[in-house]
Amino acid sequence: MRNDATLTSRTIRLRAGFPCRWSVWSADGRGWYPKGVSPARDLDGLPYFHGDDLVIEVPPERLTVRAARGMEYDRAETTLVPGDGETLVELAPRRIYDAAAHGWYGGDLHVRLNRPSQWVADSQHGEDLHVVNLLPGDGEPMDCWTGRDLPWSDDTHVARVDLAHHTLGIDDPGDCLTKLRERGALIGYANAFRGPVETPEQLVGLGDPGFDARLSVVDAALGLVDSFSSAIGSAPAYRRLIGAGNRIAAVAGAAHRLGPIGRERTYAHVAGRLTAESYAAAVRHGRTFATTGPFLELSANGHGPGSTLNLTPGTRLRVTGRVIGPGVETVRLLTADGELTSGPPGEVAAELTAIWPTYVVAVAEGGGQVRAHTSPVYLDVEKRRVAREEDVTFCLRWLELLEDLIRDRVGTGYLAVVAEARRVYESRLA
Template structure:
């Protein structure tokens, strides 16, 4: 019997299980309702979700309804229930050219002082007095209010059909929109939206049904390319060919650099089940050199894509080629101490998470890191921080289980992790501030990037953007392999970026190198950024900004008196090439050792020592631990890290 190489039997069975969970529970797949699970439904409308009040025990459907303005966001329709009846507001009317129903989210908004019975496709709901309900519907759904049918026909208008054939000459990311920004997709393709709400799909030589109306066609291929765009009015009932090729801005591989997204989930709850073939199509369509698909849990025991990891651990995934490597990896998760991504694992780990469902926050993250390190993995703390950070107190805060990388101060000092994601879906400035404190305190940490894209979501802020919208580029000495990439990361030969190309050199030495200097030596530092979105370039030492300027090239001289490091930063405001609220790139350091001493800036070392004091208080006061032995395991690692930092003073 012939098996699809992308669907080994165990993987196929797992996907069937996920499909059953989706059918039974909807978007959350029945995961325990931690805060981020409860918010999944609402994050499809990020501007509204940001304004919601999400206090513990809050009615989130009503909180969402309360922040809606007069104009509904795209994809949302409203059913207003009044004391005198009901009114359906279709929001943006969708054009249709075939029998496929329109899929939208319905908010039921009751202004009645009594409860109301609503059914959606036979499923009953009771809407509390002045309450609300958020539920997914289709234009052919059967919805009733107190038994009275709701007319959903205003959702659609019929348009004259036509067809488009799209060609670029290689796999790309396409966006086809008609008036009002409505997206058009090939038959059977998920209707994905990126961070900007822009529809997209991947491939080449693609045919899709469209209306015979003015259309905007856009195409790109990941961050090394710009967007190309054209407008077209297809012939009624005919087929119109569009040949459009995006222009390359830079070619990293030609320079020996390869970009990776080290943190991507195939399945992690969501509105569809994503097979491995979806990842293959996206990786090639984004020209993403290295893709790390991580197995991980959400809020319960189930580890999604564990079967794929068990099948492919230590091997390239079947669609890999000379310019594209895909591997199965791990996201090890503890919400109190932080999450760690692992690339290049050769065997599944013994454990994937701690601290969920009432289980103990044990063993410490460092123990799990050590185990995954033994299997050859490169490790990085994932989405480390989610707010501005000025002091160690900001890191510990009130000790909420919010995935902050509180244990990185220990694991970095003990050499148990290789780096941290400077770029991720959340706050960049706070993360970068902590990173500079850690490397200033003498820790050798590589700048990494991981989007946390989840291919099982088609629209949810950054999560539904394609993999590789942030990347960590690493400089290799030879051909692209997983092992060569891992080696380059361990050596710190990287920069992380939302799009711009970023270079840094010191007297000809490259990112990741160490110069051995004497007091009074003078060096020349050069930084260069490429990309239309760059507005500012900085060169920084452990003491702060050495030089700054607009986009382009920057040169500075430095007379060295103390050990330090040098990094380059490129930044800018929002830009269509960036699937984040800002543009940003940051290199790993070039280290300047002086008189045989490595950088260990006193202020940064004391900052980390204060962090350890607060971390110990957190462990003693808020970690779920079973017995003195588990507490001692945590405190022993903290004490070992404390000894490392004290020695650096």
């Protein structure tokens, strides 16, 4: 930050009419901030801060000013040379879509409290992020707020401490996770894998030991977790798990925590008013999609993600996927057996005949980091759920490698749980 009175007696007032993420920078890359605001940079190296109707001391040189507001909005930008005194800059980013108007609320379930709570509050409203789950960090203690909305929550923005709990490969997962669920917590993994994963060997070799999603193959089989992170970055692993008969929600991950919060979001379709409890219930029932920006919808005969349809052989369904948002190049509809159809941005549709149990998901993909992935609509046939042999065998190999890895690290308690998960998968092969 550089607010040197010897260099400038000029100010700019930034106004959008609602909280935004602002960036102000000069040609040499210097960032300019309101007084008292800690400098921060996003993934592109641009300075940023949050709020509205803010005043900044600036130099008498050409500046670029940008206003953004999370993934549901475009960005507005201008350049100017401030005049003497105060210069008013009014910018309002255009809304691209309004998820909440359709009952969808986006959340960041992995926000560490490494900054003052006021910074988190400003960020949540400035990014129009509906739900924030705060985890312990190096900032101020927040234990007294567990189970209660934090003070800056309102009708469309909810902040909680420990709304979602991330497993760490504990010795007695069944008892511990059951108690956490009784408290209403969502159970999942904060980080998934360090890179693209296609084989069991990659899954075990690339799992993040700090938040060991390598164990998801165990916990999913035993019904101990609600979600898989990240269904965006580790989509093949996620589809192997649901193809093997596990029913877990697609949620966004947290591969790195640089830049503004809410860069990846878990959207959940909430029944009625947004509360921490209604959002958690929606995630737990799989009414979700994970995204880096696109708004992605899936329907199978009018039923959305998280639904289970019990069909008779030969039943025909119409499946549609629809996407809104910049950067998308392809929309795909996938079943357990592969691609059903794909097409350019907008809406894709296909007919599907139910012969054996399967699922259907929608995926949106584009250049860079543009990704979105829905939870499935499960298509049971004569009350039998999908348990594709190739996917079950994949999970059994994953278990085998995992057992070798943890034998001398976790203890016999978890090895017994691995053995129990193996029995579940083997029963699905019958």
